[in-house]
Amino acid sequence: MRTWRTPILWLAVLLALVLGMEALEPLFRLIQPDTQGVIYRRESFLFLLGNHVLLVLVSATIGTLAAVAGGIFATRPLGRDFLPLVSQIASIGQTFPPVAVLALAVPVLGFGEGPTLVALVLYGLLPVLRNTLAGLDGLDPAVTEAARGMGMSARQVLFQVEIPLAGRVILAGIRTSVTINIATAAIGSTIGARTLGDPVIAGLVNGNTAYVLQGALLIGLLALMTDSLFEALENVWARRVASPQPVA
Amino acid sequence: MSSLDEPPNRVITALGLLALVLVWVLDLGTVQPNRIVSGTGYGLFDAAGWFGAVTVSVGLCALMALAILPLRRRYALLGVLLTLALTALPDLLVVFTSAHLPRESPYARTAVGAGFWSLLFLLVLMLIEVVGRLRLGRRGQLGILVVILAGWALLVRQGGLDSLSLMREFESRPDEFLQALRAHLALALGAVAISFVLAFALVLKMMRSEGWRRPVFGVVSFLQTIPSLALFGLLIAPLSALTAAFPVLQGLGIRGIGWAPALLALIAYSLLPMVRNTFVALTEVPEAVIDAGRGMGMTERQLFLQARLPLAMPVIIEGVRITTIQAMGLTAVAALIGAGGFGTFIFQGLGQAAMDLVLLGALPTIGLALAADVVLSALATALQPRPAAVLQHKRTSSG
Numbered sequence: 001m002r003t004w005r006t007p008i009l010w011l012a013v014l015l016a017l018v019l020g021m022e023a024l025e026p027l028f029r030l031i032q033p034d035t036q037g038v039i040y041r042r043e044s045f046l047f048l049l050g051n052h053v054l055l056v057l058v059s060a061t062i063g064t065l066a067a068v069a070g071g072i073f074a075t076r077p078l079g080r081d082f083l084p085l086v087s088q089i090a091s092i093g094q095t096f097p098p099v100a101v102l103a104l105a106v107p108v109l110g111f112g113e114g115p116t117l118v119a120l121v122l123y124g125l126l127p128v129l130r131n132t133l134a135g136l137d138g139l140d141p142a143v144t145e146a147a148r149g150m151g152m153s154a155r156q157v158l159f160q161v162e163i164p165l166a167g168r169v170i171l172a173g174i175r176t177s178v179t180i181n182i183a184t185a186a187i188g189s190t191i192g193a194r195t196l197g198d199p200v201i202a203g204l205v206n207g208n209t210a211y212v213l214q215g216a217l218l219i220g221l222l223a224l225m226t227d228s229l230f231e232a233l234e235n236v237w238a239r240r241v242a243s244p245q246p247v248a
Numbered sequence: 249m250s251s252l253d254e255p256p257n258r259v260i261t262a263l264g265l266l267a268l269v270l271v272w273v274l275d276l277g278t279v280q281p282n283r284i285v286s287g288t289g290y291g292l293f294d295a296a297g298w299f300g301a302v303t304v305s306v307g308l309c310a311l312m313a314l315a316i317l318p319l320r321r322r323y324a325l326l327g328v329l330l331t332l333a334l335t336a337l338p339d340l341l342v343v344f345t346s347a348h349l350p351r352e353s354p355y356a357r358t359a360v361g362a363g364f365w366s367l368l369f370l371l372v373l374m375l376i377e378v379v380g381r382l383r384l385g386r387r388g389q390l391g392i393l394v395v396i397l398a399g400w401a402l403l404v405r406q407g408g409l410d411s412l413s414l415m416r417e418f419e420s421r422p423d424e425f426l427q428a429l430r431a432h433l434a435l436a437l438g439a440v441a442i443s444f445v446l447a448f449a450l451v452l453k454m455m456r457s458e459g460w461r462r463p464v465f466g467v468v469s470f471l472q473t474i475p476s477l478a479l480f481g482l483l484i485a486p487l488s489a490l491t492a493a494f495p496v497l498q499g500l501g502i503r504g505i506g507w508a509p510a511l512l513a514l515i516a517y518s519l520l521p522m523v524r525n526t527f528v529a530l531t532e533v534p535e536a537v538i539d540a541g542r543g544m545g546m547t548e549r550q551l552f553l554q555a556r557l558p559l560a561m562p563v564i565i566e567g568v569r570i571t572t573i574q575a576m577g578l579t580a581v582a583a584l585i586g587a588g589g590f591g592t593f594i595f596q597g598l599g600q601a602a603m604d605l606v607l608l609g610a611l612p613t614i615g616l617a618l619a620a621d622v623v624l625s626a627l628a629t630a631l632q633p634r635p636a637a638v639l640q641h642k643r644t645s646s647g
Contacts, residue, residue, distance in 0.1 A: 081257070081258045084377070084381075085373065085376060085377045085380070088376050095621045096577075097577020097613055097614065097617055099581050099591070100611075103606050104606075104610050106603065106606060107607065183475030183478075186475050187477055187581060190595055201584070209485050212481040213481065215477075219477060219478035219481075220475065223474060224473060
């Protein structure tokens with residue numbers, strides 16, 4: 001239970017703030033004394049949080065599946081030819097700033113949640129792809145050879161040896177990808193996706209620092225909660241794989 | 249060179265096939281009656297005429313043929329053909345505009361379509377593949393890049409692309425563009441420089457006292473976790489409060505929004521990659537080297553400046569590279585809090601639904617990030633310490 005304590009704590013703070021922002025009205029009134037509305041009310045914070053999490057979750061799922069599939073393809077005999085190009089794409093692609101990728105999605109796809117999702121998927125799969133390649137390609141060939149020598153099929157070697165051993169590196173890639181995407185989804189407000197970035201943008205446009213602060217606090221808490229969740233997941237994975245288990 | 253043929257390349261074939269399909273399916277370009285109204289799209293045949301369409305299709309088929317046919321110098325040929333194709337690619341847009349831009353309406357403009365972008369993207373991927381197979385060194389890669397960019401620059405100078413809406417957006421604000429470039433570079437590079445000094449000081453402290461290591465790493469990774477928009481937002485309130493309390497600061501240009509919170513946030517983000525790389529670089533110098541130096545009677549100061557630092561330099565520069573790329577992108581976000589830079593065009597364009605203004609901000613942002621990557625990777629390679637013995641060995645083996 002200790003493992004999960006930090007993420008649960010952050011989650012509790014996040015939810016408390018989402019549901020109880022009204023209670024802090026006097027505090028925000030101090031920051032923004034001469035404005036009528038000091039609490040952002042155009043959408044409920046719960047809706048914005050839900051939409052933000054949904055965008056990141058869907059994009060992370062699609063991106064991870066695509067990246068892991070691509071990584072597996074490029075490290076099999078069938079796709080070996082593609083390995084140099086795929087790893088080049090994974091490293092050059094990460095040079096592109098996320099905000100530019102988001103901006104480029106608009107001329108092609110228009111405004112709203114859809115283009116944001118596409119940009120998040122495209123950008124989010126790069127770190128996972130790079131780590132999948134590093135994890136699978138970096139395995140000691142002796143390990144896979146030993147597995148094959150034990151009579152395992154290629155599929156068994158992949159699912160019972162290679163993926164469990166590369167899992168931690170892949171998980172670290174997913175963590176990077178999700179961290180970036182939480183930040184990029186917040187900027188997605190500028191292209192019409194309704195996320196926790198909305199109060200920040202509205203506040204900046206109207207000169208309402210209280211709105212900015214509310215949005216910024218919630219985005220920050222969401223990021224910290226997610227990061228600690230991955231920390232816990234990585235610990236659990238490390239314990240699972242490290243503990244001696246009969247393979248197959 | 250062996251007399252055997254190089255094996256056929258399936259990657260180029262696959263990319264070429266994809267390019268051929270996309271360039272025929274998607275619009276090559278659009279013509280807009282003015283800046284905001286969305287235009288009518290033209291496919292390859294309508295846009296470039298039968299001559300253009302045939303040239304593009306035959307060119308792509310030639311690339312695929314070169315990739316499959318039994319050839320001895322496959323990749324050299326492919327490299328030359330791809331460089332030529334990329335250099336000449338914008339001419340397709342010239343053909344398109346001269347055929348379709350209505351002469352009588354001064355506000356009409358042409359925009360680049362998805363078909364053209366796909367073709368450009370896939371040709372670049374093919375070139376990357378070929379360059380990888382040829383094992384071209386950094387100099388060869390730069391040479392190809394220079395040829396292509398020079399070709400494009402020549403075309404722009406001759407005015408062939410003047411009716412492109414991207415160029416129109418640029419021509420209506422050349423001063424603003426230069427100002428944005430200056431602000432972007434000043435903010436990003438300023439943050440990188442300050443964080444470099446800060447990180448170096450922190451790492452020196454961490455190397456002396458182990459008690460500092462955990463808390464420093466804890467704080468800098470915490471800062472990196474906070475999303476950019478949130479960090480910019482969180483800095484606004486305290487800075488406005490500070491300037492309200494000390495009006496002197498306002499005279500210095502420090503305000504709740506503007507460059508001050510942007511610079512602070514950029515420095516905060518830059519610290520993690522900078523501290524991590526500098527720390528790893530300086531602590532992982534092999535102890536044997538340090539011992540040897542000590543045995544030669546070097547002082548601690550000499551050991552640091554003449555042994556530890558030069559050996560650590562490539563990894564430190566790698567940290568600077570990651571930080572600079574990251575800062576170039578984050579500076580664009582900082583435009584939201586009024587810090588200037590290319591992000592201003594992006595967010596203005598998004599606000600006005602003027603897509604080419606968005607491109608005018610987004611493309612240079614990407615360009616700056618890529619340029620930082622190229623320059624700093626080259627610097628890291630150049631600073632790689634090469635012991636005399638290795639050099640000599642290389643000379644004899646290659647000669």
